[in-house]
Every structure is written in structure tokens, then in C-alpha cells.
Amino acid sequence: MVNCGACGKFLSPTGAAACSVCPTKYHRACLAIAEKTQISKDWVCPNCKRHMRRGRQQPDAGSRGWCGPALAASESAGVSEFRREFTDCISEMREFRKELGLLREAFAAFTVRLDGVERRLEALERGQPEGDPARVTELEQSVLALKRELNERDQDALLSDLEIGQLPERKGESVLHSVLVLAGQLGVPLEERDVVFAERVGVRPAEAAGRPRRVVVRLASRRLRDDMLAAARVRRAGLAAAAGVRVFINERLTRHNRHLFSPRPRECRRLQWRYTWTKRGRIFARRGDGEPVYQFRVEDDLVRAFGPETVDRRAAV
Structure with a gap:
């Protein structure tokens, strides 16, 4: 149903005065236009005329009467922004997968080296019961250094991860939804695409005196992880009041x-x-x-x- 832009009453499209800029239509009588007067296709309604810029043939894009090209431009800008964000997200995920692949290759190489050193140490101990103290000490130090380096590599793979403790656990819950709600309480707006995974680990509450299992979360970027940690430090008291318990948010450790x-x-x-x-x-x-x-x-x-x-x-x- 079409209504008149002036009086708001029902309007028949036949014979109505239609603006060439916005989709509004008017009764001829409301505009004091005679019934026999022919209306030009370029006719502009009074509302759009009021918002016209001096020296221009089109109204101001920010005015109330500009309903056509401005709306299309706004929608086009929104689509472009969404496409740009989506492209950036895909690029970040590709970089993350590439980095994860390199870390896996490094882990495999270190594991091979560690196994080789341990085999040499065992062979030395079997072949020489007394053993060369200096040589044994050297091999033991090599094993410790490799284990320490492997642990640091493992920790680097968790630089986008968080560990959440004491987050209330409910039967049939969506852990992802709980994490998104918690992020909103911290003032860090997260979307589902920002979370690679979120899951509970550890002993179930029935077996752990009712304590909820901890939640491990991997975010799409380290920046989001750092934002969550910073917000948790600032809003710790408000977070405890909102959740009813003291929730802990920390870096995920090996x-x-x-x-x-x-x-x-x-x-x-x-x-x-x-x-x-x-x-x-x-x-x-x-x-x-x-x-x-x-x-x-x-x-x-x-x-x-x-x-x-x-x-x-x-x-x-």
C-alpha cells in the first residue's frame, strides 16, 4: 500500500506526483497541483528540494530526501568492507597454517635428534659400565638442552591460546558460546570466526569434587589473545561479579x-x-x-x- 508523503493517507499510484530522486509519492491536491497539469519525469519533491546543495542538481547525500544513490553507495561500502575483512581473515589463517606446518617440521627434527642422543647415551652406558664421566655429563647436558629447546618450540605453538579456569560448566553447554559471552563481558567483541577451537579438558566435575574443567581456547590471532589477557587484568573484579565466581584467564602453558x-x-x-x-x-x-x-x-x-x-x-x- 502506498501512502502520501504529505498527509500520510492512502494514495493511488495513478495520477500521483512521484519524486525523481526519492521513492516518495504525493496527492496532487496536497501539493496544489492541478489534475490536468502534466508532471515532468524530473520533478523533485519539496523535501528533496530543501536539502539540495546550492549550485548542484542532486540533493546532499546526507540529507533526509536522498534515498537512492546514497543508499546504494552505503550498501556497496558495507559489502566492500566485509569482503576486505573476510580476505584479511583468510590471509591470517593461511599464515597461521604455514607457521604451524613449520613448527611441526621443527618438532619432528628435534625429536629425531633427541632420540639419537638418547640412543648414544644408552649405548655408551651399556658398553662402558663405569663410563667416561666427562662424556656422560656432556651427553646429559645435550639431552637437557634439546628437551628445553623442544619445550620452547612447543610453547611457541601456543602463543594464540588461552586457558580459562573456574568457568561454570553446564550439561549440554556450548563452550564456544560461553567463551563469546565471557569475551563480551570483558569488552572484547569476538565472533565465531575469531575462535579456531574452544573445548574443556581435564577430569569431569563429577570426578573432581564439582570443580569445572578448564577451557582451552585458540584464537585466530595473537592480537586477540593479548586483548583478552589485558581486558581480564583490567576488569577482573567486574568479571567475578558477572560470573558469580572468580574466573581465571591465563596464557596456555605446556x-x-x-x-x-x-x-x-x-x-x-x-x-x-x-x-x-x-x-x-x-x-x-x-x-x-x-x-x-x-x-x-x-x-x-x-x-x-x-x-x-x-x-x-x-x-x-
Whole structure:
């Protein structure tokens, strides 16, 4: 049904005054146009005329009466922007897959080297019961260095990952939806295409005294991961109030780094160290302002920083 642009009442298209710029139609009587007067195809309605720019034959694109080319240009700009974002997303995913492929090749090469060193060490121990202490020590150091390097490579593969703890778990939930809601509460708008995967890992709540399993998330870019971590630090109190529990969002660590990380906050509190943090999967601590920074790669680093009783406690546990 067509309504008059002036009075708003029903309008028959036959004999109506139609604007050549916008789709609005008018009663002839509302515009004081005689019934026998022929209306030009280039006729412009009063509303569009008011918004015409001086010296131009078309109304201002931002005016109320401009309904044709402006709308088409806006839709075209939106489609172009979407295509550009989609192309950027595809490029990022291709780069991520290429980088992941290179990491896998490096892991395979390190595994071969590690196996070779271990075989040589075992053969040396079998062939020489007493063994050459210097040679054995050298091989052991080589094995430790390779394991440390392999762990660092593993950690580099997790630079786009997050680990979320204490996120309430419900039967039949969509973990992806829970992560998107959590990101919205943090003020970081995520879309489904920004999440490579999101899943729960660990022991189910029924077997873990009701504690929810932790959530591991891989995002499409490291920038999004860093935005989530920064927002979690800033809005920690508001996040706890919204979720009803204290939700933890941290970098995802390898198993070896988690093993090193587990005693660190407890020992720092015991010894009154002020600063502990992780950066790109590396573990750091500092006693206070102006004090040296300790990086923890192996258990010897824990002993060097906190003393031998730290390792003794871990063994007792």
C-alpha cells in the first residue's frame, strides 16, 4: 500500500506526483497541483528540494530526501568492507597454517635428534659400565638442552591460546558460546570466526569434587589473545561479579611449564616476593623493585631462586 508523503493517507499510484530522486509519492491536491497539469519525469519533491546543495542538481547525500544513490553507495561500502575483512581473515589463517606446518617440521627434527642422543647415551652406558664421566655429563647436558629447546618450540605453538579456569560448566553447554559471552563481558567483541577451537579438558566435575574443567581456547590471532589477557587484568573484579565466581584467564602453558608454574605463586607468597608473571609462555619472578628478574626453565631455576626446600616440597606432594 502506498501512502502520501504529505498527509500520510492512502494514495493511488495513478495520477500521483512521484519524486525523481526519492521513492516518495504525493496527492496532487496536497501539493496544489492541478489534475490536468502534466508532471515532468524530473520533478523533485519539496523535501528533496530543501536539502539540495546550492549550485548542484542532486540533493546532499546526507540529507533526509536522498534515498537512492546514497543508499546504494552505503550498501556497496558495507559489502566492500566485509569482503576486505573476510580476505584479511583468510590471509591470517593461511599464515597461521604455514607457521604451524613449520613448527611441526621443527618438532619432528628435534625429536629425531633427541632420540639419537638418547640412543648414544644408552649405548655408551651399556658398553662402558663405569663410563667416561666427562662424556656422560656432556651427553646429559645435550639431552637437557634439546628437551628445553623442544619445550620452547612447543610453547611457541601456543602463543594464540588461552586457558580459562573456574568457568561454570553446564550439561549440554556450548563452550564456544560461553567463551563469546565471557569475551563480551570483558569488552572484547569476538565472533565465531575469531575462535579456531574452544573445548574443556581435564577430569569431569563429577570426578573432581564439582570443580569445572578448564577451557582451552585458540584464537585466530595473537592480537586477540593479548586483548583478552589485558581486558581480564583490567576488569577482573567486574568479571567475578558477572560470573558469580572468580574466573581465571591465563596464557596456555605446556605441561612442563605448568609443572614449573604450579609452586611459583605459593613460594612467592611464602618468601614475600612481590612480582610474578608470564610472558609469551615464559615464567618470571622478581623479589621487588630494582631486584633481578628470574626466569624459570628447569627445576634448577626454582632451587636457585627459592632454595632447595621448594623441590623437596614438590617431591613430598
